[in-house]
Structure formats: structure tokens, C-alpha cells
Amino acid sequence: xxxxxxxxxxxxxxxxxxxxxxxxxxxxxxxxxxxxxxxxxxxxxxxxxxxxxxxxxxxxxxxxxxxxxxxxxxxxxxxxxxxxxxxxxxxxxxxxxxxxxxxxxxxxxxxxxxxxxxxxxxxxxxxxxxxxxxx
Amino acid sequence: xxxxxxxxxxxxxxxxxxxxxxxxxxxxxxxxxxxxxxxxxxxxxxxxxxxxxxxxxxxxxxxxxxxxxxxxxxxxxxxxxxxxxxxxxxxxxxxxxxxxxxxxxxxxxxxxxxxxxxxxxxxxxxxxxxxxxxxxxxxxxxxxxxxxxxxxxxxxxxxxxxxxxxxxxxxxxxxxxxxxxxxxxxxxxxxxxxxxxxxxxxxxxxxxxxxxxxxxxxxxxxxxxxxxxxxxxxxxxxxxxxxxxxxxxxxxxxxxxxxxxxxxxxxxxxxxxxxxxxxxxxxxxxxxxxxxxxxxxxxxxxxxxxxxxxxxx
Amino acid sequence: xxxxxxxxxxxxxxxxxxxxxxxxxxxxxxxxxxxxxxxxxxxxxxxxxxxxxxxxxxxxxxxxxxxxxxxxxxxxxxxxxxxxxxxxxxxxxxxxxxxxxxxxxxxxxxxxxxxxxxxxxxxx
Numbered sequence: 001x002x003x004x005x006x007x008x009x010x011x012x013x014x015x016x017x018x019x020x021x022x023x024x025x026x027x028x029x030x031x032x033x034x035x036x037x038x039x040x041x042x043x044x045x046x047x048x049x050x051x052x053x054x055x056x057x058x059x060x061x062x063x064x065x066x067x068x069x070x071x072x073x074x075x076x077x078x079x080x081x082x083x084x085x086x087x088x089x090x091x092x093x094x095x096x097x098x099x100x101x102x103x104x105x106x107x108x109x110x111x112x113x114x115x116x117x118x119x120x121x122x123x124x125x126x127x128x129x130x131x132x133x134x135x
Numbered sequence: 136x137x138x139x140x141x142x143x144x145x146x147x148x149x150x151x152x153x154x155x156x157x158x159x160x161x162x163x164x165x166x167x168x169x170x171x172x173x174x175x176x177x178x179x180x181x182x183x184x185x186x187x188x189x190x191x192x193x194x195x196x197x198x199x200x201x202x203x204x205x206x207x208x209x210x211x212x213x214x215x216x217x218x219x220x221x222x223x224x225x226x227x228x229x230x231x232x233x234x235x236x237x238x239x240x241x242x243x244x245x246x247x248x249x250x251x252x253x254x255x256x257x258x259x260x261x262x263x264x265x266x267x268x269x270x271x272x273x274x275x276x277x278x279x280x281x282x283x284x285x286x287x288x289x290x291x292x293x294x295x296x297x298x299x300x301x302x303x304x305x306x307x308x309x310x311x312x313x314x315x316x317x318x319x320x321x322x323x324x325x326x327x328x329x330x331x332x333x334x335x336x337x338x339x340x341x342x343x344x345x346x347x348x349x350x351x352x353x354x355x356x357x358x359x360x361x362x363x364x365x366x367x368x369x370x371x372x373x374x375x376x377x378x379x380x381x382x383x384x385x386x387x388x389x390x391x392x393x394x395x396x397x398x399x400x401x402x403x404x405x406x407x408x409x410x411x412x413x414x415x416x417x418x419x420x421x422x423x424x425x426x427x428x429x430x431x432x433x434x435x436x437x438x439x440x441x442x443x444x445x446x447x448x
Numbered sequence: 449x450x451x452x453x454x455x456x457x458x459x460x461x462x463x464x465x466x467x468x469x470x471x472x473x474x475x476x477x478x479x480x481x482x483x484x485x486x487x488x489x490x491x492x493x494x495x496x497x498x499x500x501x502x503x504x505x506x507x508x509x510x511x512x513x514x515x516x517x518x519x520x521x522x523x524x525x526x527x528x529x530x531x532x533x534x535x536x537x538x539x540x541x542x543x544x545x546x547x548x549x550x551x552x553x554x555x556x557x558x559x560x561x562x563x564x565x566x567x568x569x570x571x572x
Binding site: 013018022025036038039040047108109111112 | 467502503532540
Binding site: 341342345346348349352376377379380381382383384385386 | 527529531532534535537538539543544549550551555
């Protein structure tokens with residue numbers, strides 16, 4: 001049974017990261033992504049959810065099926081009302097990190113996914129939208 | 136002329152105008168009346184074509200089925216020519232075209248069949264409507280449109296679609312074949328990379344290598360790039376990542392066969408190859424790999440040593 | 449659905465399963481370190497074959513585990529990273545620098561038993 005409704009996962013604590021990963025991975029599997037891609041997608045989702053917790057405390061992950069003509073894929077949006085990213089350009093450089101973690105994982109996420117979009121600003125929260133298409 | 140090849144499965148407007156459709160009804164009358172003759176002539180033409188000849192033999196073996204199919208096609212042709220019901224006719228045509236295309240019948244083989252049928256029908260049309268030149272003209276024109284603009288064009292499109300999907304399948308198969316992981320000895324695998332690598336192939340390469348490491352429990356991987364004419368920075372980074380990923384699975388990688396040209400390209404691109412263990416050629420690479428394996432098997436700590444340090448000949 | 453730690457002589461084997469929230473992973477790290485001290489273990493094998501995702505947090509934790517148990521006199525090996533997971537990790541730039549890895553538990557035990565681990569080991 002194909003999940004046609006969107007999956008909305010509030011990110012409030014770390015258990016939600018696990019749920020986001022699971023939900024994303026399940027949808028990816030249903031869409032026909034191979035194991036490698038499933039791992040990529042689940043990892044990207046994990047990073048995005050983690051960023052929300054780490055920098056904004058709370059937010060939401062919205063996972064959908066993406067359509068483009070006959071192509072299908074997965075659409076993930078991570079959104080929060082946190083402080084926003086002060087210097088997005090720097091955040092998109094490899095190796096950049098402000099927190100105690102290994103970095104925001106945004107450059108890596110962009111590498112993994114087919115489409116990547118970052119909207120942010122100081123005091124304006126952050127929205128990361130990514131898509132990956134089934135090969 | 137309305138678009139005869141409307142989107143698949145959709146009820147589109149008829150491929151013919153009402154005048155043409157009327158003329159096609161005349162065509163049907165003549166065709167139907169002389170059906171046996173048309174069939175006989177078509178059969179003769181078919182037998183002259185080696186590809187079709189074999190097909191006919193196969194059909195003769197399953198006579199009942201061939202007959203049923205022919206009856207079905209005729210019925211659909213009637214509904215199309217007399218009543219303007221083109222969708223079932225076209226659907227049947229596409230299915231047949233696809234089937235023969237996949238079966239390997241050359242598209243050229245269809246032409247003698249169609250022209251053979253046409254030749255008979257034209258003669259009989261002239262006979263039937265000699266006294267009504269306008270009607271004859273309309274019928275001849277409609278016949279041409281039916282046989283070539285519609286029927287042959289539909290078949291040709293099927294061949295194109297089929298050809299594309301076959302090509303795609305073959306490309307996948309080639310991809311699989313051209314990056315095999317070869318176990319050389321316990322713990323040592325070789326990945327010969329051949330041809331131009333795009334991102335998709337590089338991805339597949341990585342996946343196959345990692346699976347190979349897991350399956351063969353490889354401790355050392357020799358990745359040979361002798362057969363790779365050109366690398367760009369994207370591919371180079373992919374290779375680096377492949378090496379790193381293999382490392383996470385406990386395998387060390389030796390990259391061999393980087394041509395002078397490729398080496399210069401990599402240098403120029405500023406690709407960081409400091410973490411990469413490389414050797415000039417495949418043979419040397421395998422020797423180094425075996426040295427590594429021996430050290431590992433003898434449970435001697437490596438302490439950062441490599442074959443180069445040992446000064447192997 | 450939690451982490452397990454087994455003792456085999458002077459070797460500790462810890463397995464992390466998927467769906468383990470961060471707090472539990474940190475608890476696992478703490479407990480490993482404590483048991484190394486308690487049993488005077490000389491090596492720790494961390495089995496992550498149950499993980500279908502290793503993200504930046506997990507990667508950092510694995511590095512922390514390696515460093516922590518080293519401070520207590522033991523060596524660490526991470527085993528069982530799945531091919532698809534390894535692929536995703538390197539894409540994301542998680543290279544596990546400083547962490548010794550092996551294919552699976554068997555290989556990890558072999559490394560440990562034969563004293564192959566050296567203090568300055570680097571991955572790959």
C-alpha cells in the first residue's frame with residue numbers, strides 16, 4: 001500500500017529523529033529506492049532532524065512523495081522557527097561547524113540528494129527542502 | 136491532418152476526417168471482398184523475406200493460435216475502417232509491433248507486407264470504382280493514409296520505444312559486466328575499471344566494490360584504472376570516497392594504473408590524493424597487495440609501513 | 449531494543465542496535481568505559497551491524513568511544529558497518545578518522561587477539 005499522504009513528524013526530542021529516519025526509509029523502500037539510496041535518504045533525514053534539535057530545539061519534518069511527470073521520488077522538508085543560520089554560505093562549506101557536532105551536515109546532504117534548497121535568515125527560522133528521484 | 140498518434144490510452148479524436156472515414160468504408164468493402172487474395176499475396180511476399188519466413192514457420196506450428204489472431208485483427212480492422220473505432224485497432228497494432236520488435240523482426244520486413252497488400256487493394260479498388268473517379272480518388276488516398284501514415288507509423292514508433300528500452304537494458308547489463316569484482320586470493324580482490332566513468336557508473340562501482348569486500352571478506356582491494364581514459368574531478372572524488380568507504384569495512388585499497396594524463400588532470404584539479412595508496416601498474420599493485428596481505432596474515436602490525444618502505448623490488 | 453555489552457575474557461563486545469535514541473547511545477558509551485576499568489579489558493569491539501544509519505552524532509560517538517577506552521588502557525575496533533551505510537557516511541563526509549574498523553565480529557576478534565591494533569592506527 002503506497003503511502004500517499006504526507007508524513008509529518010514533529011521534532012521535539014531525539015526519539016523523533018529515530019522515527020523520522022524510520023518513516024523516511026519506509027517510504028523510500030516503497031518508492032523503489034535501492035538499499036544504498038535508502039541508507040542515503042535515511043542518513044540525510046537524520047542529519048536534518050538533528051540540526052533542528054541542535055540549533056532550533058524544535059521543528060518539523062515533512063516527508064512526501066515527489067512527482068515530476070512520470071518520475072517519482074522522495075521529498076523531505078525540515079523546517080524550524082529557530083534562530084536561523086547567520087552565514088548560510090559558510091554553512092554550505094565542507095567542514096564548517098559551530099556546535100559540538102561534526103557540522104551541520106548540509107554540504108553532505110546536498111551531495112546526497114538530487115535537489116537541495118535552503119531558506120534561512122537570522123531570526124527567520126530555517127527551511128531545508130530536499131528531493132531525491134528514483135533512478 | 137489530426138494527430139494520429141495521440142497520447143497512449145487516451146480517447147483521442149479520430150485520425151481521419153469524416154470524408155476520409157467514408158472513403159475507408161469503401162476500402163473495407165473491397166479489402167473484405169478480396170481478403171483471401173490479399174492474404175495470399177502477402178504470404179508470398181513474406182516467404183521471400185528470410186526473417187519473415189522463419190516467423191511464418193513458427194506460426195504454422197501453432198496454426199490455431201495464428202488463425203485466431205488473424206481473425207481478431209480482421210475484426211478490429213473492420214471496426215476501424217467501417218465504424219471509425221480506431222483505439223482497439225491501434226492498441227492491437229502497438230501490441231503486435233512491440234512484440235515483433237522485441238522478437239527481433241527487422242522493421243524493414245514490414246514494408247513488403249504492406250506494399251503487397253496495397254498493390255492488390257489498389258487494383259481491386261480501381262476495378263470497383265472505375266466509373267466513379269472522385270470516389271476512387273478518395274479511396275486510394277484514404278488507403279495510403281491508413282496503411283502508411285497510420286499503420287506503418289504506429290509500428291515504427293513501437294520499434295523506437297522497444298529499441299530504447301532494449302538499449303537501456305543492454306546498458307545496464309554492460310555496466311554490470313564491465314565492473315566485476317574479481318577475487319584473486321583469499322582476502323584480496325581486484326576491481327578493474329574500464330571505460331569512461333560518469334557519476335552513475337562511479338556510484339555503481341562503489342556499491343559493487345563494497346558488496347565485493349563484504350562478500351569476499353577482502354582485506355585488500357586493488358582498484359585498477361588502466362582502462363580509464365579520462366577522469367574528471369567528480370569521478371576522482373567518487374574514487375576517493377570509494378576508498379574511504381572500503382576502509383570503513385576494514386579493507387585497504389591500492390589504486391593502480393593512473394595514466395600520466397589522468398595524473399596530470401588530478402593534480403591540476405587539486406584533488407587531494409594524499410590518503411591514496413597508488414602504484415604505477417597493475418602488476419606492481421597486485422604484488423604490493425600480496426605483501427600487505429602477508430603482513431596481515433602473519434599478524435604483524437603495520438605501523439604505517441607499506442611495501443614501499445620495505446623496498447620490495 | 450537497547451545496547452548490549454558482553455565480556456569475553458579480556459575483551460568487551462558491545463552491540464548497538466538501530467532505533468537507539470541518543471541518550472541510550474551515550475549511556476552505552478559510559479558503561480563501556482566503566483566496564484573497561486572494572487574488568488581491566490584490553491580491547492573493546494563495537495558491533496554496529498544493526499545500524500541502518502550512521503549519522504554525524506553516531507560517528508562522533510564512535511570516535512569518542514575509541515578515545516575514551518584508549519584513555520583507560522584499551523583499544524577499540526568498530527565492526528559491522530554495512531556497505532550501504534558506509535557509502536552514505538562517506539558521502540556525508542563522515543570518515544571515522546582515528547577509528548579502527550573491521551568487516552565483522554570475526555575479523556575484529558582476530559585483530560584484537562593477535563595484537564594487531566596499534567596505537568596510531570588510521571582507517572584505510
